[in-house]
Amino acid sequence: MLVCAGASLAQHVTTVDKLPAAVNGFYASRTQTQLPCEVTPAKPALNFGFRFQAGYVLRTSLDLYQGGGKHHWYIVFRVTPEENPGEPVYFLDSIDLPADPQPGLIAVTSGAFFVGQGRYDVKWSLLDDLGRVCRQAWALDARLSGKERSATVLMPASSAGDYSWHPATVAPVVSGKHPRRITILLNAALPVARKDAGTAVSQWGTLLSMLASLLERMRADTVRLVVFNLDQQRELFRQEAFTAREMDRVAHLADGTERWAVDYHVLLKPLGGWDLLSDLESKEMHATAPSDTVIFLGLPQSSAVGMPPGMPEPGRGPRFLYLKYWPAKPVLPPVRTTLKGYGGGRFPGESTLPSLPSRSDQPDPIEESVNHLNGKTFAISSPAMFNKAIVNVERTKGR
16 A cells, blocks of 8 residues: 555656655556556647647546545556667646545546657556555657748757756846836636536646746745635645745646635625735735735636726736637547446546636726726637746836
């Protein structure tokens, strides 16, 4: 049995000698009991940080863990370049599962990693603390498409890395003074319809790549990162002096079974999303060490309730901007709803969730609140648009 980790770690590059003893050598053994799960690989695509972003969506039933208290997963996989097969890159992830999950609950989580141009072999495994294992293997072919051939890929060919990877040197986006202090407010709210699971996790991976690129290119003296969920009306994470080396701390904040549930307290507070935005903006405007620029980053949002009175008013303080990622098409394929050879082709207890109304049918509360503060919204659906937005952010001075 595996030793349950006390804290959840997001996936990161590791080495064989640093793997936990329970998973070291997992490729050599084929004697474990099979864990029914479904893994959908993601085709490598050039992301907003000009790396090829690959990954996977994991999906399995939590009925397997009912009545047994807390449980734990290790996810460990290796990525081997075909042109340099002697030097694979190992990745490790560690996830604590909820104790005694409700019947019929399907866990959906994802992982992402970066590669340079080239072909790669991926061998992936999930091991739980009951000695069961799920394995998958696939090949990756990372190459520029016709429209991308003029782009410069920042990662060297035949290399792989996690969200903390960055080039040895990065030229500033523009010359001149950059903001000394920046706050990034990252919205972790994603689509919740079951059929959108694959799309949702790929969008979260893209938001993380945008966050990593902002940290790399903005050249601020210090960055305050706040992760919140507008749908759940709560703040999830806050850290001063955040750096790319700590990206693993936020990688799983959009995962978890809570995303499939609706808290009745949220339903009782139709203005709760506005209250959260007001609180986030007020904290920035009255901070002891205020930022020069505050950047909201997230997917389009919606609110059935218009902006209420009492929201923070524009005045002296930080400049508010909104980088709204509007994906042109999903990066990952939709997650299939069947699992061959298990439970008659379906996960036990699986039910269908209704689709939610399109977010484009209603006003975006983040955009409304930023406009109210005389800020600016950038709709982004391509790396070129993202680069243009960063140039504009760099040229924006705090007031």
